[in-house]
Structures are given as structure tokens and as C-alpha cells.
Amino acid sequence: MTPRLQIALELQLAEFALRVRFESDARCVGIFGPSGCGKTSLLEAIAGWRDGIRGRIAVGERVLHDDARGLRLSLRERGIGYVPQDALLFPHWSVLRNLQEAARRSAAGERERAAEIARAVEVLGLAQLTARAPDTLSGGERQRVALARALVSRPALFLFDEPLGGVDLELRRRILPWLRRIRDMASVPIVFVSHDPAEVQVLCDEVVVLERGELRAHGPAGATLRAWHSRSERFENVFEGLVVEVGASTARVDVGGACVQVARGSLRIGERACFALDSDDVLLALDPPRGLSARNGLNARVKAVTACAGGSRVDLELEGCAGVLLSATLSSEAVAQLSITTGRAVVAVFKSSSCGLLASPDVARSIASRD
């Protein structure tokens, strides 16, 4: 089981005070909020990079900071694998040397450390980069090296600050599964800062929502973000499933009882993959539509109707798969005309091409084949 993360801290920032108090047993906790809400400051506070912190920070039995006991572990005692937004690689060392320095902390022998580095290099696709200097790398490459460096340092807690921030969509697809892999394998908690709801849903079991330094919500990632997003126009649905059938241009993905048609891409049967579906791209029909080009018409039941900036957000539960939620945004007029209320049976219609692949299974495949 993942050690419990306990955070209770106050820190005065330039414009507002950061006041965060939560506990979590999750493998991965998302810190979600708009830029400038104190996400990075929170990570730096946990890492011990900030002065003037009041409160208590603990990972399982290990207390990193406790005012009551006058305890404040030094940076090196904290055992933290921090990936800041700007990667912060050591500019005077090669990529390999950066990794070697991080691996020094691991108690393992020389050979085992080298194997660990080789593994991280392979998994993150750094083989071509090991001899390069950090200032010759692209943003995405730097992020991957920083992730590898955090990994080989064998920390007691991972802190990831928007590791996919400067990364293009294709690379995000490649790195996300690997982050999930760390999450599934690591027996230490991950704190994952992001302003991207889809990323948070793919990676995090729980999410903490920050606004101007204040904790506004904390709970399971999907539900919390849905509730939080009632104020904005759109919501990115994220679902994960198993590829069960591959056709000429679409693939069928079992999301736990119901099947969704998605663009085929390079998917193969038997793979697990994550997809994002914008709530704006989901239509609702009262009866199964006929003669429709959209490939998906899923029976669902309305669980909630919430007013949002663009009209109403309708949360649906797919028939046959309990717990899988899908949100659609409709105009208030449409909601009224179709008399969409809680409990009503509807059909959710969307195109296969509206389902964007979030995390490609390629990386997971290459990892799995070696195990």
C-alpha cells in the first residue's frame, strides 16, 4: 500500500497565502488549478525549497517537517524525486552524468545502479541522448531526462510539476503511459501538478483543487473535476478500455461493459488505451437514431444535470457499465425541450474521431514485452 501523504501547511506568498491541508492514501494525487494558484509553491514547500513554512508534512511514518516538534529535514534527507517545470538539469553535465549523479543516492551496488539507469534510458527513449548536453535538448527531451533522473534517484516521494507542460501531443501520448507505469509500480506516492483535467484523470486517483492558495476541493479525480468544472463550458471525458476489435479505420474499445468506437490509429487488439472526449462533442437523443454517420450511440441514464457557463452539463452513466461517467454539454433550450432530467434514459451519440487517444499503448507495450 502507498504510504499516506499528510500535508498541513501554510506559506505566505507574494499575493496570497498558501493554505493546504489534506491527507491521501492515493498512489497519485493531482494538484489541479489555474496557473498562479500556488501549485508550484506547494511542491517546493514539500521539497523543502521554501522558507517560512508552518505546519506538518509527512509521508507515511516519515515526518519531513513539523513545527510542533521543531523538525525540519534537510533537502537531502527528504528523499524526494522532484521534476520541476523547467526540468532543471545540471547544465555542465551530459544527460548520462545527470542520471548517474541522481543514482548515487540509491543504496544499490554499482552494477545495479548502472542497470537502473539503462532501464530508465530505454523506457524513456533516451538512448540517443545520453552523451548530449542539456542545452542541446528540446523541451520534451529535457522533461524526459528529468523524469528519468527522478526515477533513478529512488525517492520516497515523487513531485511532478507539469511534466507534460512543454511537450507536444504525440510525446504526451508516449510519456503518459510511462507515468502510469511509474504510478502502478512505485510504492511511493506521486504528487502530480497539472492544469490539464484530462492528464489528471488519466494519472491520478485523487485530485486536490487549488484556487489562490486555498484548497477548494479534494476527492476522486473524475468526480471532483466534474463537479469543479460545472462552472466552465466544457469538460474532457476520459475513459480507459481494452481494444477488442480493429477495423479498417475504427477500433472497438471495451470500457467495462459498453463498447466505444474510436479512431483506429495504431491500436492493436488486446491493448489498453486512454481516450479523451470533449463534452461538447457528445449529442443526446431520446431514441436510438437511425441512419446516422456517427459510430457511437450508447444507451445511458442521466445522473445529474448541472448549470454551467455554456448552458447545462448532463452527467450520464453508461448502461451496462456502472461507474463509467460521461458528460455532455447542451444548451439550456435543448435540455428543456428534451425534458432531460435525472433518471431519464437517453442515447449518447458521438463520432469515433471525437475520441482522442490520450496515452498510446506503444510504450506500455515495449515495457510489458521485457517483463
Place this chain on the structure above:
Amino acid sequence: MDAATLDALRITLLVALGATLLVGLPAIAVGFALARWRFPGKGVVETLVALPLVLPPTAIGYLLLSLFARDGWLGPAQLGFDPGVLFTARGAVLASAVVCFPLVARSARAAFESVDPRLERMAQSLGASPLRTLATVSVPLARRGLAAALALGFGRALGEFGATVIVAGNIPGRTQTLALAIFNDIQAGDHEHALRLVGWTTLLAFALLWSIERWLGPGARARNTTP
């Protein structure tokens, strides 16, 4: 070049080198402390470090002279032995060192301040001790600035006159540097010899400044890394 000029040149270089070596480590250490640490009385330390920059070198020389005089705090009477500072090359090194200390310390401070402190924190978060962080991250990243600081100190020591003449005297072949020899020649009315010494001094200073610019100045990195 006559024997006297050669002597002066040799003494000048040795004294400047000695002063740079003597002052290097402590000045860099002080520069690091000023760049990275917060401590009570930091403002006073900053001012003390800058003081020799503003004091007339003759005043510094006189203070050193009083310090090492027979009955001074560091004189033979107090120590029980003769430290051999006054009117020796050792004295010239010490005088130059004191005068160039602020230059080296302040430049070293600027060099360390140009290193992103978050890199140092990252090193420690990854498990490096503060000493290892200093040796493997701070100093290597500040190395160009630190080298420039030492070169600056060396350059200042080359031209030192006021403090040196009071502490070490002006003894040909023993403590007479180029700066002192020029003064001597002018006093003696040997303007032709003085001019020759000025020529040598200029050449030396030019060579030093040119190498600093070449190896440490702006654009040097591009030149050095171009294959």
C-alpha cells in the same frame, strides 16, 4: 633587457602570483558566503570586505607595518619569533594580497550569484551533501567567473605600489617590483630607463588583459566550444 629590469619583472610576477594564491581560497570562500548565506552582521562583513578597495593603499601599508612592527600585535615581540614580513618579498606578497582581496571576493560573489540556486537545491534534493554540491555544482558552474576573479586579483597585484613600498620597502633584487622600479628611476632622473620599464609593464598588462578577454570574456565560450 638588463639584469635589474629582469629582476624587477621576476619579482613582480612572483609577488602577484603569490598574492593571488594566498588570497584565492579565502576570497572565494567569502564570496560564496556573501552570495549564498544570510547571517547577522552580513552588512558589516560586506563593508569590511570592500574597505581595502577604498582605503588609500598607503594607509593599508601603514596598518600592516604597525601590525608587524617589533612591538605590533603580530610582531616578533608578541609572537616570539620573526615572521619575516617587513622589507621582504613575503611582505610584498602580503601587501598585494590585502589590496586585491576585495576585488577577488566581490567578483567571486558575483560569479556564485550568477549560478541558479535552484540547481544547488536540486543537487541536495537528489542526495548530495552541501560540500558535494559546492564542489560539483556551484564551483563548476561559476568557474569562468571565478577564474576571472583570480585574473583580476593577479592584475591588481601586478601594479600594486602604495602598500608594497611601505611594508616591503624598495630593495632592488629583493622587493623591487616594476612599479617600484619605475618610481625609483623617476626619482633618480633616469627617464630613459623608466620609459623602458613602462614599456615592459604595458606589455605585461596587455598580455594579461588579452588572455582574460580571450579565455573568459564574452564570446569566449562560443570560441572554446566551436570544434
